[in-house]
Structure formats: structure tokens, C-alpha cells
Amino acid sequence: xxAKKYRHDHTGHRSRHRERYISGGSDSFHDHELLxxxxxxxxxxxxxxxxxxxxxxxxxSLHQLFEADVSTLxxxxxCSENVAVMLNAMPVVANRFLRSRLDKKMVLNxxxxxxxFAISQFADQSTERFFVVSLDMSSRVNKVTLVSKGTLDESxxxxxxxxxxxxxxxxxxxxLMHNHPGGTLKxxxxxxxxxxxxxxxxxxxxVTVVDHIIVSGDKYYSFSDRKQHxxxx
Numbered sequence: 387x388x389a390k391k392y393r394h395d396h397t398g399h400r401s402r403h404r405e406r407y408i409s410g411g412s413d414s415f416h417d418h419e420l421l422x423x424x425x426x427x428x429x430x431x432x433x434x435x436x437x438x439x440x441x442x443x444x445x446x447s448l449h450q451l452f453e454a455d456v457s458t459l460x461x462x463x464x465c466s467e468n469v470a471v472m473l474n475a476m477p478v479v480a481n482r483f484l485r486s487r488l489d490k491k492m493v494l495n496x497x498x499x500x501x502x503f504a505i506s507q508f509a510d511q512s513t514e515r516f517f518v519v520s521l522d523m524s525s526r527v528n529k530v531t532l533v534s535k536g537t538l539d540e541s542x543x544x545x546x547x548x549x550x551x552x553x554x555x556x557x558x559x560x561x562l563m564h565n566h567p568g569g570t571l572k573x574x575x576x577x578x579x580x581x582x583x584x585x586x587x588x589x590x591x592x593v594t595v596v597d598h599i600i601v602s603g604d605k606y607y608s609f610s611d612r613k614q615h616x617x618x619x
Contacts, residue, residue, distance in 0.1 A: 399435075400426055417448040424476075428469045441473075452477045481509035495525040496619050497597060500561055501606035503527075504599040508565040516564040518548050520557035521596070525619075529555040545587035552593050559617075560588070562598040571600055571607040573614070581609065585616070 407415065407423060415423075418438040425434035444462055445451040452473060454462070459470035494500040500519075507517060507530065515535050520528040531551040552560060562584060564577075573581075577600065585595045594617045597610040610618040 418442050421448065421451075424472070425469075428466075428472055449477075478510045481506070491526045493525050494519065494521060494527060494561060497599075497608040497611050500597055501599055501601075501608055504561075504563045504601050504606055505604055507563060508567075508601045511565060512567050514565055514567060516562070518551045519561040519563060520551060520555035521559045521561065522556070523558045525559070525596075528557060531555065545583050548584050549587055549591070552588065552591065557593055559594040559596050561596055563601065564598075565601040567602070569602055571602050571605055573598075573600055573607065573609070578614070581614075581616070 403419070403423060404426075412420060418435065421438035421441065422434045425432075425438055429437065441451055441463055442448055445454060451459075454474070456467065456470045456474050459465060459473055460467060463470070492499075492503070494503055503519075508515065513535055516533045518531050518533055520531065522528055529551070531554075533547045533551065548560070548562075551557070562581065577598075581595070581598045588595060596617050596619055597608055598614075598616055599609070600607040609616045
């Protein structure tokens with residue numbers, strides 16, 4: 387976004403805008419007004435209200451704007467790399483914040499809670515990842531372990547790596563989680579094979595797989611809900 391085109395700022399507008407946010411919070415703010423507030427730190431003396439509206443109009447929504455990569459932002463907005471990086475980093479920071487808020491000792495005792503937890507784990511991931519969540523006897527989270535990045539392959543090392551995580555984290559039961567970036571929620575034949583292989587492997591140490599959750603975007607698929615290959619809650 388060419389800053390020279392917007393070199394105008396109403397006297398006192400930024401102060402009033404910030405005070406409105408400080409005193410009343412964000413509930414009364416439209417998307418472009420929140421973005422306007424953020425852009426103050428990239429455009430010291432510009433009318434960022436108009437810039438914010440044009441940015442959102444260009445991409446169609448705030449989330450589509452934030453999800454664009456740096457090069458696309460620079461090209462379509464004609465903005466600096468500094469501005470593009472700030473915009474691109476917003477969902478990453480937000481997702482890390484939400485993830486850090488989740489108590490490591492939270493209880494995952496039903497698929498709805500576990501599904502929300504799983505979505506938070508994959509919120510800023512663009513590649514397929516597989517996690518094993520180790521639980522104690524009260525279904526509290528002991529540890530979330532990244533088992534692998536990339537496509538699932540039951541012939542590789544999943545049972546071995548999951549077994550290692552289970553032993554290291556003193557798991558009584560586990561929830562398996564992986565994502566399908568930009569894909570369908572429906573489990574593939576390979577997903578089913580991986581799940582069966584892990585269940586069979588953990589039977590020897592008396593550890594139960596209570597669910598396997600697949601995440602795509604902001605939705606999840608629970609094996610337990612469909613009564614597929616897992617013990618359930």
C-alpha cells in the first residue's frame with residue numbers, strides 16, 4: 387500500500403481511537419477498525435482507516451488477508467515487506483497465544499473438548515503432522531508429542547515412536563491427532579491402517595487409544611464418535 391497516497395490524519399483521531407479500545411475493548415470495533423489500530427505501528431502519519439478498508443476489500447475478508455503469504459501481500463497491496471510480515475504474522479501469533487493458554491493439565495474426557503484441543507494444535511500448520519497426546523488416569527494431558535511430519539506411513543515407525551512417547555510420559559491412555567491441510571476430514575485407508583497398528587502395539591503395554599482425531603481447518607473428525615477402531619470415552 388503506497389503510504390504517500392494516504393498521508394493525512396485527523397487531529398486527535400488516533401488518540402481517540404486508542405482510548406476507545408482501552409476503555410471499551412474490541413467488541414464494538416469493526417474488522418477494519420481493529421486493523422486500522424494495528425497499522426498505526428507501520429504507518430506513523432497516514433490515514434490507516436482508509437488503508438485498512440482497502441486491504442480488506444482487496445482480499446475479501448480479514449482472515450483471507452491474514453492468511454496470504456508475504457509475497458502475495460506485497461504484490462496485491464503494494465506495501466512494504468515490513469507491513470506484509472506484520473499482517474502475515476498476526477494469525478501465527480494469535481494461534482500460538484491460544485495454544486499457550488491451554489493448560490497442559492487440561493482434561494480431555496470427551497471428543498468435543500479433544501476436538502477443540504486438536505484444532506488448536508494444528509491452527510498454523512500447513513504440512514501434515516501427527517501428535518500423540520499422553521493422558522493420565524483422570525484423562526489429563528501429560529504431554530503432547532510430535533511423532534512425525536509428512537504423510538502417514540504405517541510401515542515406517544509410528545508404533546515405535548508412539549510407544550516411546552507413551553513410556554516417557556507415563557501415559558495411561560492416549561489420543562492420536564493428525565491433520566489434513568486443505569483436505570477432506572474423511573480418514574484414508576492409510577489412516578485406518580496406522581490407527582490399527584498403533585492400537586495393536588499399545589495393547590502389549592495396556593495403554594488404551596481412546597480416540598484418533600483428524601483436523602482440517604477449523605473442523606475435526608473423531609474416530610470415537612464414529613466408533614471406529616478405538617475404545618472411545
